[in-house]
Amino acid sequence: MEGVILHPLKHIIVSKGDIYHALKSTDQGYVGFGEAYFSQIEYGEIKGWKRHNRMTLNIIVPVGKIKFIVYDDRDGSPTCGQFEEHTLSLEYYQRLTLSPGLWMAFIGVGDCISMLMDIIPEPHDPQEADRKDLSEIPYSFKI
Numbered sequence: 074m075e076g077v078i079l080h081p082l083k084h085i086i087v088s089k090g091d092i093y094h095a096l097k098s099t100d101q102g103y104v105g106f107g108e109a110y111f112s113q114i115e116y117g118e119i120k121g122w123k124r125h126n127r128m129t130l131n132i133i134v135p136v137g138k139i140k141f142i143v144y145d146d147r148d149g150s151p152t153c154g155q156f157e158e159h160t161l162s163l164e165y166y167q168r169l170t171l172s173p174g175l176w177m178a179f180i181g182v183g184d185c186i187s188m189l190m191d192i193i194p195e196p197h198d199p200q201e202a203d204r205k206d207l208s209e210i211p212y213s214f215k216i
Contacts, residue, residue, distance in 0.1 A: 074152045076172030077143055078102055084166055095133050096192050102170035104129045107195035113188050114181035119214050121178020122205040128193050130171040137187025138162035141169060144176040144210050182216045
């Protein structure tokens, strides 16, 4: 889907505790720094639908396992009307970059509380994003 990129991330094994890379200013998908935040989700719970209008998201899951669902309703997009799923965890250690204008929801699929980190190019502004109830975009959420 145009505007969705998965970036394999470096995992360095160290005897006293591993290192997991997230994002460098030289990486594809980096568009500036405004804020980094963490969000938790419990197994089977769903958060979304949310669409950012200015911000590019860079999402990493350092704890647990989360399935992300992206929906494209952008006029003129070749993937308009399509969904895409991506599951992130330490086992599938990648960074998910989402361009502005795409709807996203996510479901906790790990057997514990999962946590994501999102790196965004500006401080959070609640007026910058649109939200819809889960029922407003027809999708069958499955673990």
